[in-house]
Amino acid sequence: MTLEQLESIAKRQILAVQEYYLFCLQSVTNLFRAPHYVADILTQADLIGVGSLPIVVLTGFFTGGVLALQSAASLAQFGAQAYTGRFVSLSMIRELAPVLTGLMVSGRNASGMASELGSMVVTEQIDAMRALGTDPMKKLVTPRMLSTVLMLFLLTIVADTVGTAGGAFVAVFISGQNGTQYFTSAYQALVWADIAQGLTKPLFFGFIIATVGCYFGMKTTGGTQGVGRATTEAVVVSSVLIIFSDFLLSRAMLWLLPPV
């Protein structure tokens, strides 16, 4: 690979980052500019939130269950099986519920947004919308961004609850622990900082999912093959960004709200 080719690739990447930054900025500033598409926000909230509920419930329940299964066996070696609830609730609420919910919603919705908007681009529906005097950023992107942020926040609470319940199911019915002990341990372990950390992350993850999905959709070129490529890229990039930002957010939250 020649130096010129490397330079060209680097320039393209930097341009993409700049475009994505401006895209995000516009999607946020549109929140404060009329018109506001309330019906579209509610439709997207239904599609993203209610539509993702089954996969989030299943993922949360079985993740909580497997955490209890693995931790109970290890903790039993130290005679600390009573801490299973604490282990499950802390892991779920701080890390696993926001990240897994983010990844699940990313797989389902970032791909959906990229393919839907990408198809609209290649069939000139976006141009038609602009020609009819509608701003596609306001009509299509901002409602999806707002709905995903709000719904991922709520879905994470559902995953927290179902995950803890899944852990309880395994702890009580498989490991033979006392249910009251499990829930007391789970509840007592939690402090404000854990909740804050667990519920701050989905706000960022939701923003990443929607903006990455919409960005790749709106930048689609190359017909139906381009739509497929945009869909794949949207899922890959949003998933990687979720994991990466989770690390940064965890670091920042531990610094802002240190464990007592």
Place this chain on the structure above:
Amino acid sequence: MKVSAPVVVFEDVSIRFNGPPVLENVSFQVGQAETRILLGPAGVGKSVLLKLANGLLRPDSGRIFLFGEEITHMREEELLRLRIRTGMVFQESALFDSLTVRDNVGYQLMERNLPEDEVSRRVREALQFVELGHTYDLLPASLSGGMRRRVAIARAIIDQPEFLLYDSPTGGLDPVTSHTINELVVKERDVYATPALLVTHRLQDAFTMTTHRYDKEQEKMVPLPDGQIEPNTSFLVLHEGKLIFDGSTEALLTSEDPFIREFIA
């Protein structure tokens, strides 16, 4: 005597996309009640020129005026205000596939939050104009190519635009359906006198429009008497990114330009 300002003016407009120029120093204008037919072989930049006219694309150089306002560097939000006053028919119709025909045609009115009754009434009127009243509740996927094109025309004209842009409205259609679309374009021209810029590579369609008029009494397109030519319909010809002809039908037919002679032969 008051001279009406042109609807669209192009001044030395050039644009390129990662390669040689698609359009180079293109200048022309569209006057009030005037229909300009843009001819040229496939891939010469006709659709690009059309998208430049309402600001869907930005030129690299030159200036474009729409309704007397320069749109070359106009912000998208301001452009939306001007685009509402125009109507555009896309090459592949570009109907919103998740909306019914009713919602497609009434889209612009719904965006303005007009009462549902008024939207429905005006959608029915527009569909009546294109003779597709029975498709009101259907989805675009269940329509034929020609029907989609007519729905796209209904969507473009529902708000009585001050300027119409047609991107190959008969492209890919059979002769009978093409005739129906041509009739609609001529009807819009003769009944409402809406200025228009029409792109086509089909000479037959272009000459049909210059040699016919819409007869309101017979409710159909009829030939002009004694070989007359419609005076407000004229031609532009694009070749290799350059505008090589801008003039009347007679001038086109008598042009000495070798490309034009070959093109219209």
